[in-house]
Amino acid sequence: MMLRLLKIDFRKYVYSKTFWVLISMYLGLLVIVFFTVEKFLNSIVTDAGSNAPIPMPGFSLYTFPLVWHNLTFLGGFFKIFLALIVMVFITNEFTFRTVRQNVMNGMSRTDFLWSKIMFIFNLCLISTLILFLSGSILGMMTSEQFLLTLFFQKIEFIPAYFLELFTFCSMAFLIAFTLKRSGLSIGLLAFYYYIFEPSISFMLPEKVSKYLPVEAMSNVIDVPNSALMNMFGINFREYVSIPDAITCLIYCFLFIGIVFLAHPKKDL
Amino acid sequence: MESPVLEINNLSKAYGGLKALDQFSLKIPKGEICGILGPNGSGKTTTLGILLDIIKSDSGEYYWFGQHPSDILRRRIGALLEAPIFYPYLSGVRNLKIIADIKDCGYDQIDHLLDLVGLTSRKNSKYKTFSLGMKQRLAIASALMGDPEVLILDEPTNGLDPKGIAEIRELILDIGKKGVTILLASHLLDEVQKVCTHVVILDKGKKLGDGKVSQVLNDSPSVELAADNLDQLRSSLEEISWxxxxxxxxxxxxxxxxxxxxxxxxxKFLVDQGIYLNHLAMRKQSLEKYFFNLLSGNDA
Incomplete structure (x- = not known):
């Protein structure tokens, strides 16, 4: 049943050049960033450190178990690209009117939604997998000895990263199903993500603003600590925030739930 | 008694203040080729859209095969609504495979169907490179996927050249002969007359009449006759069984x-009866005229 929906949906992307270009750009970007970020940061620090009275500590991002926190935090910045792919391919079904055709041919409206949920789930899974592989390779290259206990310590950042992506993509899913146009949807999501929520969040007290969706998503994984920050006495949270993760889960249900309630009643 | 393939009871749909469909009812028994005839904007596509669950009606209900509509039942229906719709970046074959997956019917038919509509040579070309006529042919092939028991066709010869039109009509008649129930919407009287056994006439969302094509769109030839004494003429004519x-x-x-x-x-017969005609003319009742009479009657 689910397999059938997966197969139908898969056929829609697998021969699409646009899909492969977008997904390889996104994944390529992630991998390049993961593999070069340490060198990049250290070159900045070294530059700045040449004039400093005390030696600046360099970054070491890739050792187990810190690599999971570092990479998942970094990867979170690129989730907008993933949401873009989600929105392009959902709104395509409306601009090509193929959603109509799918339903006419005997796909129920909820099956159609499920096929898109699986699409999002798989995209997030692929991104998480690439992150996991990159982290494993980088960690093994950097850590002096490979210990399974260290490898699995803080591995919870991996599912947390998946949740962050999935929550954001569910938001994209809701916007795409509501607006049905790719340009409008991408515009609205970007506006909300970069401008609207940050301004609202700035005006609200922290104990309220932390329940805003984007805020909650980014709070699940806090800024990683570094030797540099420690020097200034700044300490960030080094574990996954469960309350924020729960807020994210609630948002997932909410965003997806709204679509499941509204979509089956609409004219296509 | 076998339940009708399709039963529609008092279906209504309004867009804003405009009534697109007003208390529309219809029953189609198995094997009937029913035409929905009406000008553009008369509610034909709205009706078919509701029957395929892509448009939600405001009131009324319909039953397919005597059951409440569902996606599983829709897989027994082949449909072509308005313009052909496919994924533009996929080839003809790949588009049909998606439909086969949705209908759960396997791919073995695809080659045969593409051959039937004359698209074999272009089956691997992307849909967006197709001409309008080819798109329409692919849509017809997709409607025939999975051996449907019912075929819904909305203006099926749209965009085809005269040769294509003749071919498609021939194809529809062939399919009808196999016992497939067909619901065909058209604004072309000639098309309904050539293809259908039954007809429903629709205008501004209202049903104006329905019945057998031969009755509703009566096209038997007739004769105009006039003589000094019409009563005598009439009784003479009634004597013979012509x-x-x-x-x-x-x-x-x-x-x-x-x-x-x-x-x-x-x-000669009338002269033998002693009746001299002062007017005799053969006439073929114009269906077009009947159709427009019916429509203008609704206007008044």
Whole structure:
């Protein structure tokens, strides 16, 4: 049943050049960033450190178990690209009117939604997998000895990263199903993500603003600590925030739930 | 008793203040080829859209095969609505495979269907490179996927050249002969007349009439006759069994013929009866005229 929906949906992307270009750009970007970020940061620090009275500590991002926190935090910045792919391919079904055709041919409206949920789930899974592989390779290259206990310590950042992506993509899913146009949807999501929520969040007290969706998503994984920050006495949270993760889960249900309630009643 | 393939009860749909469909009811038994005839904007596509669950009705209900509509039942229906719709970046074959997956019917039919609609040579070209006629042909192939028991066709010959139109009509008739129930919407009287056994006439969302094509769109040839004494003429005509119906209109008699006869023969018969005609003309009732009469009657 689910397999059938997966197969139908898969056929829609697998021969699409646009899909492969977008997904390889996104994944390529992630991998390049993961593999070069340490060198990049250290070159900045070294530059700045040449004039400093005390030696600046360099970054070491890739050792187990810190690599999971570092990479998942970094990867979170690129989730907008993933949401873009989600929105392009959902709104395509409306601009090509193929959603109509799918339903006419005997796909129920909820099956159609499920096929898109699986699409999002798989995209997030692929991104998480690439992150996991990159982290494993980088960690093994950097850590002096490979210990399974260290490898699995803080591995919870991996599912947390998946949740962050999935929550954001569910938001994209809701916007795409509501607006049905790719340009409008991408515009609205970007506006909300970069401008609207940050301004609202700035005006609200922290104990309220932390329940805003984007805020909650980014709070699940806090800024990683570094030797540099420690020097200034700044300490960030080094574990996954469960309350924020729960807020994210609630948002997932909410965003997806709204679509499941509204979509089956609409004219296509 | 076998339940009708399709039963529609008092279906209504409004867009804003505009009534697109108003208390529409219809019953289609198995094997019937039913035409929905109406001008553009009369509610044909709205009706078919509701029957395929892509448009939600405001009130009324419909049953497929005597059951409440569902996606599983829709897989037994082949449909072509308005313009053909496919994924533009996929080839003809790949588009049909998606439909086969949705209908759960396997890919073995695809080659045969593409051959049937004459697209075999272009089956691996992307849909967006197709001409309008080819798109329409692919849509017809997709409607035939999975051996549907019912075929819903909305303006199926749209965009085709005369040769294509003739081919598609031929194809529809062939499919109808196999016992497939067909619901065909068209604004072309000629198309409905050539293909359908039954017809429903729709205008501004209202059903104006329905029945057998031969009754509703009566096209049996008739004769106009006039003589000094119409009553005598009438009783003479009623004596012979050449006519199915005789009526008076504008001071002359209109007699519908059961079969073709030569006017001379009729004239000779009447002269033998001592009746001299002052007007005799054969006429073929124009369906177009009937159709427009019906529509303008609704306007008044």
């Amino acid at each position: 006519f199915s119906e005789i009526r008076e209109e504008d001071g002359m008699l209109i007699a519908h013929l059961k079969q073709e006869i030569a006017p001379g023969e009729l004239n």
